[in-house]
Amino acid sequence: MPAEAARELRLRHVVVLGANGAMGAGAAALFAAGGCTVTMVARERAKVEGAIAAVQTIAKSERIADSLCGATYADGLDQLCRDADLIFEAIAEDFAAKRALLAEVDAARPPDALVATVTSGLSITALAEERSPAFRAHFAGIHLYNPPHLMTGTELIPHPEMPEPCVRALAETLSSRFGRQVVRCRDLPAFAGNRIGFKVLNEVAQLAERYGVQVMDTLVGPYTGRAMAPLATIDLVGWDVHQAIVDNVYANTRDEAHRAFKLPAYMAALAERGHLGDKTPDLGGFYRRVKVDGRTETQVLDPGTGRYTPAQPLRVPFVEEVRDLHRRGRYRQGIDRFMSAEGEQADLARRVVLGYISYALLRAGEVVDEYADIDRIMAAGFNWAPPSALVDLIGAQRTMQLLERYDLPVPPLVEAAARGEVATPLFRLPFVSPGRYFAG
Amino acid sequence: MAEPVFVLGGYQTDFARNWAKEGKHISALIVEAVSGALDATGIDPADVGVGHVGNFAAELYTMQGHLGAFLLEVDPAFSGLPTARHEAACASGSIAILAASAEIEAGRYDLALVLGIEQMKTVDSARGGDFLGTAAWYEREAAGISYPFPKLFGRLGDEYDRRYGLKDEHLARIAAINYANAKRNPLAQTRTWYMSEEHARSTDRYNTVIGGRIKVSDCSQVTDGAACIFLASKEYARKYAAARNLDLERIPRILGWGHHTAPICFDDKIAESRDNPYVLPHTRQAILDAFRRAGIADVWGIDAIETHDCFTTSEYMAIDHFGLTPPGKSWQAIEEGVIELDGALPINPSGGLIGAGHPVGCTGVRQVLDAYRQVTDSAPGYQVNGARRVATLNIGGSGTTSVSFVIGV
Numbered sequence: 001m002p003a004e005a006a007r008e009l010r011l012r013h014v015v016v017l018g019a020n021g022a023m024g025a026g027a028a029a030l031f032a033a034g035g036c037t038v039t040m041v042a043r044e045r046a047k048v049e050g051a052i053a054a055v056q057t058i059a060k061s062e063r064i065a066d067s068l069c070g071a072t073y074a075d076g077l078d079q080l081c082r083d084a085d086l087i088f089e090a091i092a093e094d095f096a097a098k099r100a101l102l103a104e105v106d107a108a109r110p111p112d113a114l115v116a117t118v119t120s121g122l123s124i125t126a127l128a129e130e131r132s133p134a135f136r137a138h139f140a141g142i143h144l145y146n147p148p149h150l151m152t153g154t155e156l157i158p159h160p161e162m163p164e165p166c167v168r169a170l171a172e173t174l175s176s177r178f179g180r181q182v183v184r185c186r187d188l189p190a191f192a193g194n195r196i197g198f199k200v201l202n203e204v205a206q207l208a209e210r211y212g213v214q215v216m217d218t219l220v221g222p223y224t225g226r227a228m229a230p231l232a233t234i235d236l237v238g239w240d241v242h243q244a245i246v247d248n249v250y251a252n253t254r255d256e257a258h259r260a261f262k263l264p265a266y267m268a269a270l271a272e273r274g275h276l277g278d279k280t281p282d283l284g285g286f287y288r289r290v291k292v293d294g295r296t297e298t299q300v301l302d303p304g305t306g307r308y309t310p311a312q313p314l315r316v317p318f319v320e321e322v323r324d325l326h327r328r329g330r331y332r333q334g335i336d337r338f339m340s341a342e343g344e345q346a347d348l349a350r351r352v353v354l355g356y357i358s359y360a361l362l363r364a365g366e367v368v369d370e371y372a373d374i375d376r377i378m379a380a381g382f383n384w385a386p387p388s389a390l391v392d393l394i395g396a397q398r399t400m401q402l403l404e405r406y407d408l409p410v411p412p413l414v415e416a417a418a419r420g421e422v423a424t425p426l427f428r429l430p431f432v433s434p435g436r437y438f439a440g
Numbered sequence: 441m442a443e444p445v446f447v448l449g450g451y452q453t454d455f456a457r458n459w460a461k462e463g464k465h466i467s468a469l470i471v472e473a474v475s476g477a478l479d480a481t482g483i484d485p486a487d488v489g490v491g492h493v494g495n496f497a498a499e500l501y502t503m504q505g506h507l508g509a510f511l512l513e514v515d516p517a518f519s520g521l522p523t524a525r526h527e528a529a530c531a532s533g534s535i536a537i538l539a540a541s542a543e544i545e546a547g548r549y550d551l552a553l554v555l556g557i558e559q560m561k562t563v564d565s566a567r568g569g570d571f572l573g574t575a576a577w578y579e580r581e582a583a584g585i586s587y588p589f590p591k592l593f594g595r596l597g598d599e600y601d602r603r604y605g606l607k608d609e610h611l612a613r614i615a616a617i618n619y620a621n622a623k624r625n626p627l628a629q630t631r632t633w634y635m636s637e638e639h640a641r642s643t644d645r646y647n648t649v650i651g652g653r654i655k656v657s658d659c660s661q662v663t664d665g666a667a668c669i670f671l672a673s674k675e676y677a678r679k680y681a682a683a684r685n686l687d688l689e690r691i692p693r694i695l696g697w698g699h700h701t702a703p704i705c706f707d708d709k710i711a712e713s714r715d716n717p718y719v720l721p722h723t724r725q726a727i728l729d730a731f732r733r734a735g736i737a738d739v740w741g742i743d744a745i746e747t748h749d750c751f752t753t754s755e756y757m758a759i760d761h762f763g764l765t766p767p768g769k770s771w772q773a774i775e776e777g778v779i780e781l782d783g784a785l786p787i788n789p790s791g792g793l794i795g796a797g798h799p800v801g802c803t804g805v806r807q808v809l810d811a812y813r814q815v816t817d818s819a820p821g822y823q824v825n826g827a828r829r830v831a832t833l834n835i836g837g838s839g840t841t842s843v844s845f846v847i848g849v
Contacts, residue, residue, distance in 0.1 A: 062645065326463070329468030
């Protein structure tokens with residue numbers, strides 16, 4: 001976004017609704033750290049107190065509470081929002097509940113106040129249906145990644161009626177004052193980061209049914225350019241959140257990877273029985289830690305039976321070789337070894353990673369304007385190697401050949417790079433070294 | 441007089457990274473930093489005549505010594521390259537620069553690579569604190585003491601307090617400024633952290649006392665990081681400038697340097713300076729030497745300073761030792777806003793060791809790289825307008841080894 005063209009917004013007082021959730025507290029910490037006075041609103045007083053303590057924990061400071069003021073809805077939105085510059089709605093991801101609360105906000109907001117909703121993929125336009133024209137002109141989705149103080153990626157989804165100068169000023173303010181890596185997205189299901197990221201995660205979950213959980217997490221593990229293995233990531237995010245995201249995309253998009261968003265039946269059945277990942281530690285998700293004879297043991301789900309068995313050390317020779325090269329900072333050689341490894345397992349891993357490159361880069365022009373936006377959100381939102389950095393390491397021509405070999409659509413960018421029509425390296429995010437994403 | 445030594449730029453790794461968590465060996469840090477510097481300058485690795493590495497304690501933190509040899513891992517063209525590793529605690533990076541620049545001045549080589557590096561997040565903070573104790577006289581000042589260095593630099597504050605009076609609120613301001621500057625630095629370790637002057641002033645369950653008057657907010661960071669720069673003879677710099685269509689006069693150079701060592705024990709330093717207006721006179725002398733060699737009358741001939749704020753007390757000391765105020769009156773420059781990013785003489789526009797981070801053996805090289813960036817108008821986000829001459833001060837131990845450079849055009 002052209003920073004020089006944008007002015008910063010006046011942002012002194014922010015009202016966070018649903019401040020007791022992870023996103024609410026994270027957003028409150030972010031705005032307070034940037035110098036705003038923040039009113040944190042939850043249903044009950046005890047929850048507000050807990051939320052203020054959570055912000056202190058996030059900021060590692062008791063003093064940050066000096067900028068916070070706690071309130072409940074009983075205090076009245078009219079009163080709470082009276083001098084608000086931004087009303088930040090961060091209640092649970094429930095369309096009806098959000099819509100109802102936003103209707104109240106519409107009635108209570110001062111004429112100039114911006115209204116934002118934090119959502120991982122609900123339609124911004126649909127959330128603002130039946131709202132006043134003034135509300136719609138001041139409404140945007142701001143998707144923060146969890147936890148917001150560590151993950152700086154931020155998707156900005158302006159309501160189509162928000163005037164362009166206002167959108168630019170909001171983006172500039174989030175970026176310069178609050179240190180966010182802002183990516184402007186169109187109002188499409190799951191926006192950019194989650195659409196791309198959860199496609200990969202769900203595809204790996206589908207493959208786990210046939211190949212096993214540990215095998216898939218090893219084959220598509222951190223050596224392929226991510227901080228955490230895919231199925232462990234789903235456990236961290238929560239199976240309920242995963243399901244909500246992939247179901248939304250599956251129901252509301254029709255793209256070349258549609259089938260990849262179909263939640264595996266075994267996950268639906270287990271989630272029904274309460275297996276939601278790390279948030280249900282006793283039941284677990286793909287993994288669980290249980291006490292056996294006084295010591296903690298990691299157990300792994302067998303998707304076929306729904307049972308858990310002790311995790312076994314798993315070493316895949318080519319993966320170990322790639323990791324050893326990454327460990328020494330030889331990322332290009334590492335990726336070369338990965339791309340030239342032989343056997344079914346190597347093909348399986350490559351198909352997922354090439355699928356990520358293809359799917360991600362094809363979202364440029366659809367969900368976001370430029371491929372650099374995709375790079376930015378996958379890096380700063382997911383901690384994954386940005387797709388263009390992978391193309392650079394593999395080589396554009398070789399990427400094209402591999403995409404064709406796996407029958408994956410070739411993004412125009414890769415084709416152009418292979419023909420030498422765009423300058424390489426493609427990856428150009430300033431001050432980011434792609435090496436950081438390739439674990440040893 | 442020797443020909444000047446030119447600084448051709450370089451590269452710094454992101455100080456927020458945790459390389460052990462990434463599963464990386466220290467060689468990855470070396471490969472990324474040196475490759476980054478080669479890419480940033482477009483220098484042909486075959487042109488490099490010698491490599492000098494500044495590092496404090498890789499043997500302790502990573503069980504790996506002989507770091508000079510690891511330069512050969514970067515590029516096949518480095519096979520056979522003469523290399524050495526230099527150690528002077530937190531001043532190791534500057535000592536590597538001094539060694540490289542002496543070789544350029546002597547005409548032995550035309551182009552030297554200098555790498556500063558430390559990987560520290562391999563151990564917990566208590567063990568790391570113990571390792572750092574080897575920068576003091578370990579047996580006498582550190583053995584059996586948890587976090588010996590905060591305590592030693594707390595005593596530096598105490599000595600100021602005894603001689604001149606010292607208010608902790610001034611130390612809090614130093615912390616707040618460094619953190620605020622770091623927010624503008626895309627490679628700073630603390631760029632996303634919360635800090636306010638009120639927090640730095642308070643003592644609570646998060647901002648605990650580490651030793652004496654030193655709290656968490658007064659401390660620099662435990663950091664993994666490396667920085668690499670290239671130093672060149674006039675002849676190489678001329679070729680370098682011509683190939684890039686640059687004006688040789690605009691290529692920064694080391695205008696001056698100073699280097700002194702004080703007794704290693706803190707008590708001995710204080711005893712020695714008893715009758716001196718400066719608490720650390722050898723540090724003061726290193727700065728004066730750098731100014732003299734640069735032909736600069738006093739600190740007002742400098743546009744910005746990158747100093748060694750391992751603790752807020754060391755920056756407090758640097759303010760009067762650089763001569764921004766008379767001895768003991770550093771608080772004046774703090775109160776008047778002189779040292780802020782938009783002040784008359786900004787200190788640590790990068791965020792310094794407190795904000796940007798302190799990978800011990802890297803810091804001296806990082807400071808000179810930041811000075812290079814300032815005088816070439818290429819400091820990303822924390823540029824001091826119109827900076828043409830920038831001074832550095834890098835200190836090893838409790839004010840033991842002091843090195844100062846003036847970098848300018």
